[in-house]
Amino acid sequence: MKPLHGKIALVAGGTRGAGRGIAIELGAAGATVYVTGRTTRAQVSEYNRPETIEETAELVTKAGGQGIAVQVDHLIPEQVQALANRxxxxxxxxDILVNDIWGGENLVEWNTPVWEHSLDKGLRMLRLAIDTHLITSHFVLPLLIKNKNGLIVEMTDGTAEYNRDHYRLSMYYDLVKNSINRMAWALAQEVKPHECTAVSLTPGWLRSELMLEIFKVTEENWREGASEDPHFIISESPRYVGRAVAALAGDSEVSRWNGQSLSSGQLAQVYGFTDVDGSQPNCMPYLVEVIEAGKSADTTGYR
Structure with missing residues (x-):
């Protein structure tokens, strides 16, 4: 029997990227996975990407689980409440809530001080990436804490330790990614009496659909992207962080992680899973010890 057979999961923001990878891996472990997002085959969101929630749900089912696509704008409380009721x-x-709602790539103005950054875009980014998580938790967590051992995974970019010491090149982006780490810590305090667990989780250099397009490669030939940036060799597929979530969800002692800020590479070393190519990229220390140290690209000891 698959380790998550009979488990019910919600991947909020599962249309693409890490959310899609997580949904697929939860399905591969046997879970029933609700996949939410705004983009369907009939309607495209402001993000204006081709990926849809139906595609993700179908991939979940193909992987061995049951995928259920539900169109939800997580900024609209009534839609989130309807999802929880359903x-x-x-x-x-x-049993499992993965909060991966984001959608702010088109809103970030990198290396632009707050007084020059578009105020409308900045505030919209905060709403998309923070308010959505709070609204989702408000309506969904009463359902999760009904039983012991529920798991909440708040998806972010960068561990709390890394983000504490590194400015993320945009005040708005910096606020978003630090806020999610703190949000997970606060949730951990609130769900602990119910014997549930909350963590924040970051992938490394994620080969999302958008990133593959930027590097003009596919998942099959992604290594060719190193010709543009040699450090691209540390990158990882969305399935890798998906396997991290599946490992957490299948851990009977997952409460040991409560309130912690985790990374896909860190958890791979603990649980022994690999990326789809059989490697174990560990991006967070690589960022500091290789890239920021000005060393040549070399994943020896990091992959």
Whole structure:
């Protein structure tokens, strides 16, 4: 029997990128996965990307789970409440919440001080990446804490330790990614009495659909992207962080991580999973010890 057989998961913001990779891996472990987002085959969001929630749900089912696509704008409380009601009616509980809502790439103005950055774009970014997580937690967590051992994974970019010492090149982006780490810590305090666990989790250099396009490669020939940036060899597929979530969800002692800020590479070393190519990239220390140290690209000891 698959380790997550019978488990009910919600991947909020599972249309593409890390969310899609996580949903697929939860499905591969046997879970039923609700996949939410704004883009469907009939309607494209402001993000204006081709990936859809239906595609993700189909990939979940193909992997061995049950994928259920539900169009939800997580900024609209009524839609999130309706989602929670549906999950309760159909399954009576929720075991895993992955909060991966983001959608702010087109809003960030990198290396632009706050007084020059578009105020409208900056505030929209905060709403998309922070308010959505709070609204989702408000409506969904009462369903998750009904039973012991529920897991909440707040997805971010950068561990709390890394982000503490590094400015993320935009005040708005910096606020978003630090806020999610703190949000997970605060959630951990609130769900601990219910014997549930909350963590924040970051992938490394993620080969999302957008990143593959930027480097003009596919997942099959991604290594060719190193010709543009040699450090691209430390990158990882979205399935890698998906396997990190699946490992956490299948850990009977997952409460040991409560409140912690984790990375895909760190968890791979603990749980022993690999990326789709069989490697174990560990990007967070590589960023500091190789890239920031000005060394030539070399993943020896990091992959």
């Amino acid at each position: 999950i309760e009616q159909e399954h009576g509980r929720l």
